[in-house]
Amino acid sequence: MIRIQQPTLDSPTNQIDFAELYTQQYASIYRYIAYRVRDPASTDDLVAHTFERAMTRIETYRAERGSPGAWIFGIARHCVDSYFQRQRRQRWLSLDFIREHVADNTDPIADTLRSETNQQLYQALKKLKAHERDVIALKFGAGLNNRQIAEITGHSESNVGVMLYRSLQRLRQWLPNRGYEQ
Amino acid sequence: MIEQQIQQFNADVDHLLETGQLPSSADPDHQALLHLAQQLAQLRLQPSSIQQAATAQRLQQPSIRKQYSGGFMLKSKMRMALAVVMALVIATIAVPPLRSYANQILRQIGWLSVTNEPTKAEQLLTATEVPPIPDQPTATPPVLSDASPFNLTYLPAGYVAKPSYSGRYYANDSTPDSIYISVRSIEEGSSLGVGAASTTPITVRNTQGLYIEQAPLYIKAKEGKMYQEDLETVAVNLVLWEENGQIIIIESYVLDQTTLIQIAEGLEVN
Numbered sequence: 001m002i003r004i005q006q007p008t009l010d011s012p013t014n015q016i017d018f019a020e021l022y023t024q025q026y027a028s029i030y031r032y033i034a035y036r037v038r039d040p041a042s043t044d045d046l047v048a049h050t051f052e053r054a055m056t057r058i059e060t061y062r063a064e065r066g067s068p069g070a071w072i073f074g075i076a077r078h079c080v081d082s083y084f085q086r087q088r089r090q091r092w093l094s095l096d097f098i099r100e101h102v103a104d105n106t107d108p109i110a111d112t113l114r115s116e117t118n119q120q121l122y123q124a125l126k127k128l129k130a131h132e133r134d135v136i137a138l139k140f141g142a143g144l145n146n147r148q149i150a151e152i153t154g155h156s157e158s159n160v161g162v163m164l165y166r167s168l169q170r171l172r173q174w175l176p177n178r179g180y181e182q
Numbered sequence: 183m184i185e186q187q188i189q190q191f192n193a194d195v196d197h198l199l200e201t202g203q204l205p206s207s208a209d210p211d212h213q214a215l216l217h218l219a220q221q222l223a224q225l226r227l228q229p230s231s232i233q234q235a236a237t238a239q240r241l242q243q244p245s246i247r248k249q250y251s252g253g254f255m256l257k258s259k260m261r262m263a264l265a266v267v268m269a270l271v272i273a274t275i276a277v278p279p280l281r282s283y284a285n286q287i288l289r290q291i292g293w294l295s296v297t298n299e300p301t302k303a304e305q306l307l308t309a310t311e312v313p314p315i316p317d318q319p320t321a322t323p324p325v326l327s328d329a330s331p332f333n334l335t336y337l338p339a340g341y342v343a344k345p346s347y348s349g350r351y352y353a354n355d356s357t358p359d360s361i362y363i364s365v366r367s368i369e370e371g372s373s374l375g376v377g378a379a380s381t382t383p384i385t386v387r388n389t390q391g392l393y394i395e396q397a398p399l400y401i402k403a404k405e406g407k408m409y410q411e412d413l414e415t416v417a418v419n420l421v422l423w424e425e426n427g428q429i430i431i432i433e434s435y436v437l438d439q440t441t442l443i444q445i446a447e448g449l450e451v452n
Contacts, residue, residue, distance in 0.1 A: 026237070027234075044236070161188055168218050169215065
């Protein structure tokens with residue numbers, strides 16, 4: 001469930017093979033956006049919008065300013081931020097998504113436990129600052145390592161590590177029973 | 183000391199994400215953080231190959247391909263922007279309904295905006311591209327996992343509670359109808375498109391609410407098949423209002439405004 005393949009962000013030239021970029025980055029971009037938006041319909045739109053923007057502006061990419069992976073993650077972050085601004089900072093699930101989602105449930109007890117845990121996590125995540133939520137989405141949503149996150153966000157790699165550690169400590173404090181002790 | 187803890191934590195998280203294996207630690211605080219990291223990783227949604235293919239197909243559209251292959255220089259952008267502005271000005275002046283139709287908010291209930299945008303079901307059926315078709319009709323009552331915060335003191339004759347739906351779904355065995363009650367936390371900016379359905383402001387449980395008649399929110403197959411051409415929308419009547427920061431919706435295929443409000447007034451908080 002958790003295992004992921006880390007995307008490669010490295011590329012030495014200004015030339016981008018868009019098809020290759022799409023193949024390499026689609027899954028991680030999707031997971032990152034889905035993690036932040038949490039609505040499949042909006043995620044699909046934003047992922048498509050991200051790649052559309054990348055495709056139409058591909059000549060603006062400059063290798064000296066970062067890898068193609070970092071470049072397209074920058075576009076994705078901008079798309080998500082714009083989406084939240086348009087939605088007046090909507091951070092929750094749409095009614096339609098809830099209906100579709102709950103229709104798939106098959107184990108009411110397990111779903112109740114999972115749902116409660118996730119609700120608590122979502123509520124706690126909302127208390128974090130925007131840049132902390134972003135780093136968590138890049139880490140746990142997109143599955144990037146700290147060096148890659150540093151390249152995308154402009155923070156140093158060690159700062160990313162500290163930010164993740166402190167964010168999870170704060171999340172744990174906000175969660176009932178202080179989190180997930182065995 | 184703290185730097186070592188942070189370094190170890192990040193190394194353990196990377197190990198967790200790469201292998202799916204939760205590292206064990208003698209330090210209970212450290213272990214609890216790793217459990218939390220595991221939970222955060224499990225919140226992730228995975229894309230399907232269908233979605234990836236659909237996005238790829240969307241990127242193949244001529245308008246996008248043209249921009250990609252032709253270069254997108256500043257002059258072109260300015261010309262296009264000017265053309266769009268001109269078109270909007272002309273359209274707005276010449277066709278007044280355009281001004282009022284798009285994205286009109288019909289009613290604000292708490293943080294939920296009820297708009298006249300087509301419902302998701304309508305959008306699905308009118309999409310030019312073939313969308314992924316749900317495996318099950320969305321008109322099927324959802325299985326709800328959390329217990330209802332309400333008890334019903336009034337239920338129209340013929341309707342009985344379905345135990346597996348936690349007091350939120352009541353079916354009528356003699357007529358093809360059901361009552362569905364949902365209670366949801368909605369954040370600022372959420373919206374519910376109801377298309378061209380008629381809306382009536384109401385007072386329910388001493389607060390402002392909305393009655394929506396024949397909103398095509400669901401989809402069902404005409405003859406049991408789930409191909410796009412065999413699908414049709416299913417309309418419901420619903421009342422909705424905000425109570426204690428939550429949006430509560432009661433809906434039915436056939437019950438009218440008066441009956442739905444009567445059910446709402448009869449809800450008792452558990």
